[in-house]
Amino acid sequence: MMLNGVSTSGTSNWLWQLGSGSLTTSGYIGCGSRAANGGVVVNGSFTAGFGIPFDTGAAVAYGNIVFCLISSNTWSCTGMLGRAADTTIGSTYGVIALGGACDRVAITTIGGTDTFDAGSVNILYE
Numbered sequence: 001m002m003l004n005g006v007s008t009s010g011t012s013n014w015l016w017q018l019g020s021g022s023l024t025t026s027g028y029i030g031c032g033s034r035a036a037n038g039g040v041v042v043n044g045s046f047t048a049g050f051g052i053p054f055d056t057g058a059a060v061a062y063g064n065i066v067f068c069l070i071s072s073n074t075w076s077c078t079g080m081l082g083r084a085a086d087t088t089i090g091s092t093y094g095v096i097a098l099g100g101a102c103d104r105v106a107i108t109t110i111g112g113t114d115t116f117d118a119g120s121v122n123i124l125y126e
Helices: none
Strands: 002-008 014-019 029-036 041-046 050-052 061-071 074-083 088-097 104-109 116-122
Touching: 014 061, 014 074, 014 088, 029 050, 041 050, 050 074, 050 088, 061 088
Parallel strands: none
Antiparallel strands: 002 061, 002 116, 014 050, 014 104, 029 041, 029 088, 061 074, 074 088
16 A cells, blocks of 8 residues: 555544454554654554554655565555654554455544545555
8 A cells, every 4th residue: 555645634543454344443463653853752552453653743644554465364564654744754563364355455543533634545456
């Protein structure tokens, strides 16, 4: 998944969720981190999705999130996004075992109330 100038209306952390029949909202094993100019580093674990702790305000982000099938219906995620306006980078890593074949992916925020208000997202799959 490629993100080009994406931002949200609020300060909630960003989440990516996969699913089989419906989105899987629990059972993720992973962490995310954010590093800002000046050496501020924030790390967090996420169980409701693959997350990046972008909870510091609206700024546009650019980068890639990659999902890989490990075995059967178990997927891994690695991703890195950058926000040029505030010289912040964010990353996410983790795994999820789905109940069946992955047939959906979503990008959302914790709580799901913040909306995406700029940019574009593209998905490439094979």
